[in-house]
Amino acid sequence: MNKSFDLFKDRELAKKLFSHIKSKVSHFSNLKIMEFCGTHTHNIFQYGFRYAFQPNLKFIAGPGCPVCVTSDNELAEAFWLLEKRGVGVITYGDLLKVPYNGKSLFDYRSEGFSIEIVYSAIDALSIAKKKSDKEWVFLGVGFETTIPATSALLDLVVRTGIKNLSVISFHKNTKSIISALGSLGELRVDGILLPGHVSAVVGWQYFNDINAFGIPSVVVGFEPLDILYGIKELIDMIEKGERGIKCAYKRAVQEEGNRKMLDSINKFFDVTDCNWRGLGNIKNGGFEIKPEYSIYNARKRYKIENIEVLSKQNQCLCGDVLIGKIEPIECPSFDVLCNPDAPLGPCMVSHEGTCLAYYKWSRING
Amino acid sequence: MKVLNVVDDFCTVEINGVKKSCFIGFLERKPEEGEYLLVHAGMAIKILDYQSAQEIIDELALLIDGELRDSE
Ligand code: SF4
Numbered sequence A: 001m002n003k004s005f006d007l008f009k010d011r012e013l014a015k016k017l018f019s020h021i022k023s024k025v026s027h028f029s030n031l032k033i034m035e036f037c038g039t040h041t042h043n044i045f046q047y048g049f050r051y052a053f054q055p056n057l058k059f060i061a062g063p064g065c066p067v068c069v070t071s072d073n074e075l076a077e078a079f080w081l082l083e084k085r086g087v088g089v090i091t092y093g094d095l096l097k098v099p100y101n102g103k104s105l106f107d108y109r110s111e112g113f114s115i116e117i118v119y120s121a122i123d124a125l126s127i128a129k130k131k132s133d134k135e136w137v138f139l140g141v142g143f144e145t146t147i148p149a150t151s152a153l154l155d156l157v158v159r160t161g162i163k164n165l166s167v168i169s170f171h172k173n174t175k176s177i178i179s180a181l182g183s184l185g186e187l188r189v190d191g192i193l194l195p196g197h198v199s200a201v202v203g204w205q206y207f208n209d210i211n212a213f214g215i216p217s218v219v220v221g222f223e224p225l226d227i228l229y230g231i232k233e234l235i236d237m238i239e240k241g242e243r244g245i246k247c248a249y250k251r252a253v254q255e256e257g258n259r260k261m262l263d264s265i266n267k268f269f270d271v272t273d274c275n276w277r278g279l280g281n282i283k284n285g286g287f288e289i290k291p292e293y294s295i296y297n298a299r300k301r302y303k304i305e306n307i308e309v310l311s312k313q314n315q316c317l318c319g320d321v322l323i324g325k326i327e328p329i330e331c332p333s334f335d336v337l338c339n340p341d342a343p344l345g346p347c348m349v350s351h352e353g354t355c356l357a358y359y360k361w362s363r364i365n366g
Numbered sequence B: 001m002k003v004l005n006v007v008d009d010f011c012t013v014e015i016n017g018v019k020k021s022c023f024i025g026f027l028e029r030k031p032e033e034g035e036y037l038l039v040h041a042g043m044a045i046k047i048l049d050y051q052s053a054q055e056i057i058d059e060l061a062l063l064i065d066g067e068l069r070d071s072e
Helices: A003-009 A011-025 A038-046 A072-085 A093-097 A105-110 A123-130 A147-160 A174-183 A196-202 A204-213 A224-240 A259-268 A291-296 A318-322 A354-365 B050-071
Strands: A031-037 A057-064 A088-092 A115-118 A136-140 A165-169 A191-195 A217-220 A245-247 A269-276 A280-289 B002-007 B010-015 B018-023 B036-040 B043-048
Touching: A003 A224, A003 B050, A011 A224, A011 B050, A031 A038, A031 A196, A031 A224, A038 A057, A038 A191, A038 A224, A038 A354, A057 A174, A057 A318, A072 A088, A072 A105, A072 A165, A088 A093, A088 A123, A093 A105, A093 A115, A105 A115, A115 A123, A123 A136, A123 A147, A123 A165, A136 A147, A147 A165, A147 A259, A147 A291, A147 B043, A165 A280, A165 A291, A174 A204, A174 A269, A174 A280, A191 A196, A191 A204, A191 A224, A196 A204, A196 A217, A196 A259, A196 B036, A196 B043, A204 A217, A204 A245, A217 A224, A224 B050, A259 A269, A280 A291, A318 A354, B002 B036, B010 B036, B018 B036, B018 B043
Parallel strands: A031 A057, A031 A191, A088 A115, A088 A136, A136 A165, A191 A217, A217 A245
Antiparallel strands: A269 A280, B002 B010, B010 B018, B036 B043
C-alpha cells in the first residue's frame, strides 16, 4: 500500500474537516464551486461530498476531461487516417468508444481496422517496431499531464529513426480554456478547484490568468483530505474576499512545476489555436508539433487538410455539460437513450467524463 | 505508486497489487526501490516524500483544531 496516500485518507481528520466546512458554508447560500478536473468530479462523488454541502454549496463540473473535449474535427481526422491512408492508429483506451457521426474507433476495430490501445504513449514505439509492416499514427490526447509522454515518444522516434510511426496532436491547453471560459462569461462561479496533476507538471502559477476574472482558486489533490482541505482553503478565500491562487497540494506541486517536463513540451510543441468540444475554436487552446519536427507530424506526413466535419448527429449536450451550463441529469437522453454501454457522447464514455460520474456514482450513492 | 525496481529510464511500480512500467526520465533524480511516485499515464511526475507528507498532515490537524477552538 502507498503509505503517502493513505495519510490523506485519515477518517478522523476527514470527519473533523468535513464538519468544519459544513459549519463554515452554513453562512452562505448558493455558493458555486467549479472543479475543473474530471478526476475531481469523480472523486467528489466517490467520497460523498457532491451533495453534502447543499443547499449552501454546489459543485459544478468543469471541462477537465481531455477525451470529452476532443472535438469532432479531431475524431474526423482519426477516422480519415484509417479509411483514406490505411494507417494503424494507437491511442489511449478511453478514446475508443467516443462516437462521431454514429461510429467510434471501437467500431472501426470491429471492422478489422488496426487500432491498438496503450497505457502510456511510449508503448506506441514497441507496437510500431513489432508490427513494422504497417504505418502507425499515435493519437496524442490529453492536457499538460500527458503531453510530456507524447514528447518522450517523439524524442524516442527521433532518436531511433523509426520510420513507420508518427504522431497527431489532439493535446489541449488548460490555461487557455479557463481564460476562454472567463471571457465567454461562462465562469459564473465563486471559486475554482484547479487540477492537481496538471499543476504538478506546469506549476501552480500557470493559472494566473484567472486573476483577471477575480475568482479565487485553489490547486487541489485527489485524496479525501486533499479535496476537503482545498475546499476549506477556497471557502476561507471567499469569506475574506481574497483573490488569486493558493496551492493545497504542496506534497506534489511546486510553484515552478516539473522543469524537465516543461522543457520537453517546449522542445516539441507550439501552443496553437484549437477546437474544443462545446467551446469551438479556442485561441491558444491546443498544442501542435513544432515545424522542425513536421516529418513526425501525421497531419503533415499524410497531408490532412480541410476534412469535412459532419454536423451534430444526435441530441448529445456534452458541450453544455463541459462548460458547467447544465448538469448531466438535465440532458433528456441521460440514462434514457445514453448510458455507458450505449453512449451518445464522450462525457458518458471517458473515465473522467461528467455524465459517467453522475451515472455511476448517483447509483452507488443512491 | 511504489517503486519495485529501476532499469535505465524506466521502473516497475506497484499499486494495490497491480504492477506497471513507468517512465522516470522526467524526474529530478532516479528513484530508489521502495520510494513512492506520483504517476500519470505511465510517466512519473514527482518522487513523493513520506516525511513531508506526514508534516503536512500534522500541520493540517493543528490548523483544524485551532480553527475549531476559535469558532467555539
Ligand atoms: S447524458 Fe449522454 S447525451 Fe446527454 S450530454 Fe451526457 S453524453 Fe451527451
